[in-house]
Amino acid sequence: MNNKALQLHEEDDIAVALKNLSQGEMVVLGNFELELKEEIPAKHKFAMRNLAKGQNVIMYGEIVGQATKEISKGAAITRDNIIHESSKFSIRESNYVWKAPAGLERTFLGYKREDGQVGTANYWLVFPLVFCENKNIETLKEAFEIALGYRKPNPFLNHVLANLQNQDSISEKTPFIEFESPFENVDGIRFITHQLGCGGTRQDAQTLCHLLAGYVNNPNIAGATVLSLGCQNAEFQIFQDRLNEIQKPYSKPVYLCEQQHFGTTEAFLKAAIEKTIIGLKEANEVSRTPQPISKLVIGLECGGSDGFSGISANPTLGRVSDLVIASGGSAILSEFPELFGAEQNLIDRCLSIDLAEKFAKLMSSYNERAKSVGSGFDMNPSPGNIKDGLITDAMKSLGAAKKGGLAPISDVLDYTEYVKKPGLNLLCTPGNDVESTTGLAGSGANLILFSTGLGTPTGNPICPVIKVSSNTQVKSRMSDIIDFDTGEIITGSKSVNKMGDELMDFVIEVASGSRKAKADLNSNFDFIPWKRGVSL
Known part of the structure; x- marks a missing residue:
């Protein structure tokens, strides 16, 4: 990994700064070589090519925004020059093929x-x-x-x-x-x-x-x-x-x-x-x-996300999700406002047209309810998200969807529906941390993995919540609430798969009762039911 910046997909127009970069600094990424036009803080993005006003901006290989003015190669991507835009989605036949990792012949107590x-x-x-x-x-x-x-x-x-x-x-x-x-x-x-x-x-x-x-x-x-x-x-x-x-x-x-x-x-x-x-x-x-890994039902959550979440912590959760599913277990991906812009990828992974249609209907009706009161999914990023590099909802969503790994989607659940099938389940909840974790436990998760880039104490009264940081700085600063750090992915010293395998070991310890999640040690037992009104 380049120690200065990262291009996440070969078609991307923008790259992520992995550390603070200075104006005039030269950056080389594959075939791209450019001089930065201004200072780029860590976690934020800069243009890898000249972008015209009105042009769609690509990241993760998908549309994450639209340029509101001309953006020069090497210039910072900010709220002043980009607005939310996302790829349109449709229901279509899919021949999605998943190369599953080897299942785990392990047990937990x-x-x-x-x-x-x-x-x-x-x-x-x-x-x-x-x-x-x-x-x-x-x-x-x-x-x-x-x-x-x-x-x-x-x-x-x-x-x-x-x-x-x-x-x-x-x-x-x-x-x-x-x-x-x-x-x-x-x-x-x-x-x-x-x-x-x-x-x-x-x-x-x-x-x-x-x-x-x-x-x-x-x-x-x-x-x-x-x-x-x-x-x-x-x-x-x-x-x-x-x-x-x-x-x-x-x-x-x-x-x-x-x-x-x-x-x-x-x-x-x-x-x-x-x-x-x-x-x-x-x-x-x-x-x-002793019980097999197939009995795990992993809830997947993020909160206080930053510009590194979609690079380190969320893909690590995705690796664990894939390992559990490959072993016959279940994972539940929630927070529908934070899947806005990632719909087509998820639709194409649904095992049936009926599931794809249910997901699309839940997404669309939820977004329309938000719009009816002057909001919308595009207003989802919080001030903290924006400050730390997530400046459009699609940019946030495409990184958040990484928590779901690469497995096919076996079921789509509306709020309070209980998980019935092994594999990856999509659960309609708000993006609000506590409302979403509350829903995950109510749908059958027996352990929740919670990624964060900024830090949050959120827990749940009946389900262990393991906090996974996207960067080592927040782990060091908030060590009393963070359980596991994926910052070594950002420095390039560990791969996502390696980090995911280590997190899987941690999950087994917590699931067995031999280690307590920090949220449990701190009695962070948060419970907020969703009233099905507009909550993002």
């Missing part, structure tokens, strides 16, 4: 469920159907943290937290006893709160119930305690019907506690604690056993 899914963790989940119960969720969270010795006890709850390892029911006269958790096979209790369930549209309530059903069905979950007020739009029956639909013929323990049924808050919370303790005992009956 996971929790096998009755339905054949395998968890990379074993959590008991506690969540509300409506925001009215958020306070009670927080009280339960405090209670169990006290029981595990993380906080000083609250006198109100002392009597319900004693001798939990030996009692199926709890007496008000029982003294408080602090102890370490007796549930050695349970990785933790995870608590979710949200701002939905009532007051919005009935469709939003239904979507929430479907999402939460996906969370309970996720193999990282042993079962759940569900808090309900009793009169909200997000009815327990909607949740239960969806759960029955996706988890047939097996079922996990789910305990409903409805506040209006119990009357006093104290009685309500006692019941919720008792049910949760019973659930923890059930969850503790399963332990980690």
Whole structure:
């Protein structure tokens, strides 16, 4: 790799600066030799040939923008001389051929469920159907943290937290006893709160119930305690019907506690604690056993992207995705606003015309909803993206799509649809980091790979989120939240395949419970459901 700059495709009009380049500096890339007309910061682009006003600008071999004025060879590509433009796409027959890497004859230590899914963790989940119960969720969270010795006890709850390892029911006269958790096979209790369930549209309530059903069905979950007020739009029956639909013929323990049924808050919370303790005992009956790589379902996410993301971190995720799929496993590529401009490549990789049509329809309808309120996918890049070299959505999207590797697309899922097929799945979510990771876990991901160039603490309550940096600087600066660095690809000291193989080793450690992702260590348990409005 040239240590100054990189041309990503032989047809590209622009190249990426791999380090800060000075005005007047000479750059040689293949048959191109040019003198830089101005300073080019690392991650930013410069013209490799003269570009006319109105000319489409090519990067990754695809259209990423249109010149708004003449751009001289060696000049910087900026928001002042380029606007978003992307290749048009169409549904067509494809003879896509994938040369798959060798599958992995390896195992990880996971929790096998009755339905054949395998968890990379074993959590008991506690969540509300409506925001009215958020306070009670927080009280339960405090209670169990006290029981595990993380906080000083609250006198109100002392009597319900004693001798939990030996009692199926709890007496008000029982003294408080602090102890370490007796549930050695349970990785933790995870608590979710949200701002939905009532007051919005009935469709939003239904979507929430479907999402939460996906969370309970996720193999990282042993079962759940569900808090309900009793009169909200997000009815327990909607949740239960969806759960029955996706988890047939097996079922996990789910305990409903409805506040209006119990009357006093104290009685309500006692019941919720008792049910949760019973659930923890059930969850503790399963332990980690060796499982094949085919049981991994890898969610693919990016956030805080920079001009190196599409060169280093995202292709590394793509390599892991291909390795998992070649081994019989699944990967889920989300964030539809960040596939805008990459549609044709993805359409041509769909295994059927029906899948291609579903993907195109979801993309188009989502973009039209955004346009109807004065936005659009082309407005997706954030100020941070732009500052660090991603100045059009197509430029960002073509790099983001690299997370999906090269495998054919076996299925296309709308939001809250649960993964059913091995291979590469496309999932309709926003580009918003937390909304998207929330959706990935709800569709069955048992581990998420999250690339970032700028750094972000985003995590998920039920799914390990491994942060992969595109450059060594952000890894050094934000070492407490970054798990894995791909900066050696930028310096040329390692190939994408080599880096991907090393990340695969890391994934197996996290999936086996022998290593914790930084997001879990930092308790970054973010949960934001998508209301299906306009969120990019």
